Amino acid sequence: MDGLRKTMSKVTAIVAVIAALLGLVVGKFLWGASNPATPTAAQPTTLSSTDAVAPGQLDSYYAFLSGGQSGDVYVYGVPSMRLIKTIPVFTPDPRSGYGFTPDTKAMLGGYTWGDDHHPVMSQTNGTYDGRWLFVNDKANNRVGEVDLKTFETKQILNLPNEIGTHSLTITPDSKYLFTASEYSAPLNNGPAQGNYAPLNAYSEKYFGILSSIGLGSDGKMNLNWEMLTAPYDYDLAAAGKAVSDGWVFVSSYNSEEATTDTEVNSTKNSRDYVLVVNYVEAQKLVDAGQYDFVNNGVKMIDPRKHPGLAYLIPCGKNPHGVDVSPNGQWVVASGKLDPIVTVYDFNKIKAAIEKKDFQGTGWGNLPVLNYNDVMTAEIQVGLGPLHTQFDDKGYAYTSLFVESAVTKWQLGTWKVVEKIPVNYNVGHIAVAGGDSEHPYGQFLIALDKMSQNRFLPVGPGYPVNEQLIDISGSSMKLLREAPANREPHYAVIVPANVIKAENVYPVGKSGNPNAITAENQAKVVRNGNQVTVYMAAIRSHFTPDQLTVKQGDKVTIYLTNLEQQPNITHGFAVSDYNINVAVDPGQTKVVQFTADKPGVFPFYCTDFCSALHEEMMGYLTVQP
Numbered sequence: 036m037d038g039l040r041k042t043m044s045k046v047t048a049i050v051a052v053i054a055a056l057l058g059l060v061v062g063k064f065l066w067g068a069s070n071p072a073t074p075t076a077a078q079p080t081t082l083s084s085t086d087a088v089a090p091g092q093l094d095s096y097y098a099f100l101s102g103g104q105s106g107d108v109y110v111y112g113v114p115s116m117r118l119i120k121t122i123p124v125f126t127p128d129p130r131s132g133y134g135f136t137p138d139t140k141a142m143l144g145g146y147t148w149g150d151d152h153h154p155v156m157s158q159t160n161g162t163y164d165g166r167w168l169f170v171n172d173k174a175n176n177r178v179g180e181v182d183l184k185t186f187e188t189k190q191i192l193n194l195p196n197e198i199g200t201h202s203l204t205i206t207p208d209s210k211y212l213f214t215a216s217e218y219s220a221p222l223n224n225g226p227a228q229g230n231y232a233p234l235n236a237y238s239e240k241y242f243g244i245l246s247s248i249g250l251g252s253d254g255k256m257n258l259n260w261e262m263l264t265a266p267y268d269y270d271l272a273a274a275g276k277a278v279s280d281g282w283v284f285v286s287s288y289n290s291e292e293a294t295t296d297t298e299v300n301s302t303k304n305s306r307d308y309v310l311v312v313n314y315v316e317a318q319k320l321v322d323a324g325q326y327d328f329v330n331n332g333v334k335m336i337d338p339r340k341h342p343g344l345a346y347l348i349p350c351g352k353n354p355h356g357v358d359v360s361p362n363g364q365w366v367v368a369s370g371k372l373d374p375i376v377t378v379y380d381f382n383k384i385k386a387a388i389e390k391k392d393f394q395g396t397g398w399g400n401l402p403v404l405n406y407n408d409v410m411t412a413e414i415q416v417g418l419g420p421l422h423t424q425f426d427d428k429g430y431a432y433t434s435l436f437v438e439s440a441v442t443k444w445q446l447g448t449w450k451v452v453e454k455i456p457v458n459y460n461v462g463h464i465a466v467a468g469g470d471s472e473h474p475y476g477q478f479l480i481a482l483d484k485m486s487q488n489r490f491l492p493v494g495p496g497y498p499v500n501e502q503l504i505d506i507s508g509s510s511m512k513l514l515r516e517a518p519a520n521r522e523p524h525y526a527v528i529v530p531a532n533v534i535k536a537e538n539v540y541p542v543g544k545s546g547n548p549n550a551i552t553a554e555n556q557a558k559v560v561r562n563g564n565q566v567t568v569y570m571a572a573i574r575s576h577f578t579p580d581q582l583t584v585k586q587g588d589k590v591t592i593y594l595t596n597l598e599q600q601p602n603i604t605h606g607f608a609v610s611d612y613n614i615n616v617a618v619d620p621g622q623t624k625v626v627q628f629t630a631d632k633p634g635v636f637p638f639y640c641t642d643f644c645s646a647l648h649e650e651m652m653g654y655l656t657v658q659p
């Protein structure tokens with residue numbers, strides 16, 4: 036017996052040596068004996084239409100695109116247009132386990148999708164600073180926040196009184212985010228209240244909502260207040276900057292208050308409105324406790340009771356977008372059904388407000404500014420203008436949905452200088468830094484809603500097309516394009532060095548109280564039918580690797596990946612239990628389930644982490 040044990044321990048020792056050697060060899064194979072050659076950023080200024088980012092070279096920009104119905108954000112390298120990452124925000128993701136762990140499940144609040152349209156990045160002094168990315172969910176009235184150190188979603192904020200949260204904009208100091216409802220609803224329309232008003236009471240009982248979200252220095256979102264607005268449909272909001280700092284502009288297309296045959300009935304008026312709100316004054320009011328009421332726990336402002344907070348400016352028929360130029364002076368609105376963009380001068384808006392130069396009153400007696408007094412230019416840009424972006428050289432770019440083109444025009448002279456066709460039916464366009472005070476210019480991505488004869492046929496469901504256009508020279512050049520099987524509505528593009536991504540979570544500094552810092556801290560704690568497992572994952576094993584529980588036990592596993600080497604992610608899946616998570620180096624994740632199925636269930640690593648990745652497994656045995 037003794038002899039056998041000795042032989043066995045010898046075998047174990049030999050296996051261990053072999054494994055260690057293998058680990059070394061694998062390490063060399065994967066990571067190279069020395070540091071891999073540091074890739075160099077491509078030099079985009081020398082790009083021509085034939086240039087690409089060569090293998091081994093890094094892109095010079097990041098593009099963060101909203102994933103539309105996929106409820107995610109996805110990340111391209113620009114100019115290669117290579118997909119680098121998909122970040123789940125409103126939708127569960129089996130690859131990472133987002134929405135599978137109890138904390139992320141709670142964050143998703145029972146929803147399994149979102150419809151995200153407008154990503155915005157945090158700014159410092161009007162410049163993108165790469166800390167956080169925010170994106171709206173039009174379907175379920177939420178704002179999600181991604182931490183750009185880890186590229187993980189860190190918070191989802193619900194907007195209780197808002198329906199169809201479509202617009203999202205951030206102030207140049209990142210103190211506030213504003214969202215606006217695309218649809219209107221009766222108050223107390225939250226899921227819990229179920230308050231109801233018939234659609235024929237639309238004009239009196241339904242309201243649009245403008246929400247102000249405060250942003251802490253740690254990036255935590257807090258709902259400050261919400262303002263009632265006319266029951267129009269609000270498509271986009273833009274925070275003022277520089278001279279217009281302190282104001283927010285919101286375009287609306289349904290001043291007709293149509294509730295049926297909207298396609299026809301919301302296009303009857305020759306003009307709709309841009310709502311102009313003084314959010315600094317609104318905030319002061321709330322800080323002084325002078326909000327009007329509380330609805331679903333939110334401080335509500337009724338601007339009809341507080342002159343000076345909100346104004347209406349007539350704009351082109353059925354606008355789709357309002358944008359503010361980098362210097363804050365020009366407020367640009369395009370009417371989808373007018374071939375023009377209208378440029379307002381904020382200085383004139385301010386003067387008109389001060390002089391009380393109004394052409395009349397609108398919803399709730401809000402003053403309506405005189406169109407001709409605040410308008411500076413009407414530019415014939417082409418058919419179906421939607422969104423406008425700005426570059427670093429004093430040009431603006433407007434997408435033309437109907438015409439399938441992008442128009443370039445000049446600020447100040449208001450002259451159209453060039454047009455480039457796109458393929459096709461472009462929605463948003465995004466210029467690098469194009470909605471900040473300091474655009475980088477250089478690249479523009481046209482987010483085309485469709486594609487025609489550009490990609491191999493994949494059945495009746497076509498991909499959309501994203502086209503990269505070089506705007507650094509005197510004429511625009513189409514560089515390349517990429518298909519997507521989701522609908523990107525908008526994108527944020529920043530130079531690569533703005534993003535300071537971490538590549539490991541420092542072990543012991545994750546802030547997770549249930550993290551362990553060494554393998555020998557792994558343990559199983561039983562308390563009645565509660566089984567708590569502190570589990571370690573490190574190449575190429577789980578500790579413990581045998582878990583025996585009784586049927587009906589509630590199992591919580593705090594799984595820490597003890598690796599500190601970049602790129603070594605371990606996965607954890609349990610057969611037949613619908614469980615998978617990925618745990619990045621140094622990270623701790625929670626897996627929770629009731630062991631309701633008796634039997635033997637292997638658990639295994641789902642991320643190919645080493646040559647012995649397949650061997651990284653264990654058994655969950657559930658005793659009947």
Ligand code: K7E
Binds near residue numbers: 152153271461
């Ligand atoms: Cu698609 Cu900004 Cu939601 Cu326009 S929106 S395209």
Ligand code: CUA
Binds near residue numbers: 575640642
């Ligand atoms: Cu760990 Cu595969």
Ligand code: CA
Binds near residue numbers: 306
């Ligand atoms: Ca209209």
